[in-house]
Amino acid sequence: MSSPDSRKVPQKPPASFTIEPEHLRSFTKPLWRVFATAGEHPAQWDQLRHFGPIEDMRFDPHPLPRGFHPGVGVVYTASNPHTALAEVFQASRVIDRTERARAIASWTPTRPLQLLDLTSNWPVINGAAASMMMDNKANTQAWARAIDQRHGGPSFQFSAVPKLRFGDSFLESIGNVIPKLPGNAVIESAGNSGPGSLGSAFGESVGDAFRQLSSIPAHFDTSETWGRTWLRLYEAKNATPTSGTPAIDGLYHQSSINNEPLVTLFRRATFITAFPKRPSFYALLDDASADVIIYEAVRKLGYQPVKRA
Structure with a gap:
């Protein structure tokens, strides 16, 4: 053997x-x-x-x-x-x-x-x-x-992402996640985009996340899934791979x-x-x-x- x-x-x-x-x-x-x-x-x-x-x-x-x-x-x-x-x-x-x-x-x-x-x-x-x-x-x-x-693509440690609750407002939930993102990214008003901001990329990521979540089985914990899915989408769309990788x-x-x-x-x-x-x-x-x-x-x-x- x-x-x-x-x-x-x-x-x-x-x-x-x-x-x-x-x-x-x-x-x-x-x-x-x-x-x-x-x-x-x-x-x-x-x-x-x-x-x-x-x-x-x-x-x-x-x-x-x-x-x-x-x-x-x-x-x-x-x-x-x-x-x-x-x-x-x-x-x-x-x-x-x-x-x-x-x-x-x-x-x-x-x-x-x-x-x-x-x-x-x-x-x-x-x-x-x-x-x-x-x-x-x-x-x-x-x-x-x-x-x-x-x-x-770049990967974050999901253990740092808080579990989102249905009772939280959308911005409060996102606010809990934002400090874990790289750099000095902040959410700006809809349609704005500039250095260090999520701008339109944020909107695109949110839209993609909802499209992905539409096929999640009913028994799945959608609140936690939303946080993890959004973060995955953000990292792939906005982060830069390590040099040489x-x-x-x-x-x-x-x-x-x-x-x-x-x-x-x-x-x-x-x-x-x-x-x-x-x-x-x-x-x-x-x-x-x-x-x-x-x-x-x-x-x-x-x-x-x-x-x-």
């Missing part, structure tokens, strides 16, 4: 990562995603999943225990439609066009994505191996978690099904948005407009289709 330190992908990542320029890949090509619009964890085409980590998802960055983690999210995408379908339906090898009202979407990032390239020698020089792309998922999730926490949007890796490129995106891809207002292609798998994509995937993968209704 292998000792813990001889594993190809250790359970515990190193205390810090070595990241050289050759380990980063600038990605500007179209991305494809297959996702459920009904059932458990429904999503929009440009929405990250904040619930996790899910056991069979390789690079979920969510902290333990499993649950809803606002400000931490993931979306799995592929460089072409048949690989996106291959990943989603790999267990059954059957493309079910009706289950959970799944849809397929494609878009081109609105800015270059900075991705950590797992097909480079980065895993090896950091104590793992190329098998990271296909290794034990509990271990690879631990590495994804560390990558996102260290390089997905690369900011990473996600991971570039290969599919274990057909060896074609995959891109896994983390929180930075939405906080510093890389999504256009509309996708270049969108269709429910059950729609006739998806027929050509489905038939091509069946031909290339050998999967079986479930006919549309």
Whole structure:
């Protein structure tokens, strides 16, 4: 039996990562995603999943225990439609066009994505191996978690953030948080913006926070969630990464099904948005407009289709 330190992908990542320029890949090509619009964890085409980590998802960055983690999210995408379908339906090898009202979407990032390239020698020089792309998922999730926490954007210690109460007024609650923010940031009147003030960025962060909170389960403690989510949004929109520390949007890796490129995106891809207002292609798998994509995937993968209704 292998000792813990001889594993190809250790359970515990190193205390810090070595990241050289050759380990980063600038990605500007179209991305494809297959996702459920009904059932458990429904999503929009440009929405990250904040619930996790899910056991069979390789690079979920969510902290333990499993649950809803606002400000931490993931979306799995592929460089072409048949690989996106291959990943989603790999267990059954059957493309079910009706289950959970799944849809397929494609878009081109609105800015270059900075991705950590797992097909480079980065895993090896950091104590793992190329098998990271296909290794034990509990271990690879631990590495994804560390990558996102260290390089997905600056991070504050949430233990310093007070729990907000429904009885507090909005400004009183925000006033409790503001002293914990870096620098001399202050809230100015609506529409004002200047050095050292939150200004319009504050308004944008508040709006984004409410949009994220709209999908929180009813049993979740919304008061505390608001404080943590707002702080996450503020840090990503307004703080500057430590000099020399690369900011990473996600991971570039290969599919274990057909060896074609995959891109896994983390929180930075939405906080510093890389999504256009509309996708270049969108269709429910059950729609006739998806027929050509489905038939091509069946031909290339050998999967079986479930006919549309």
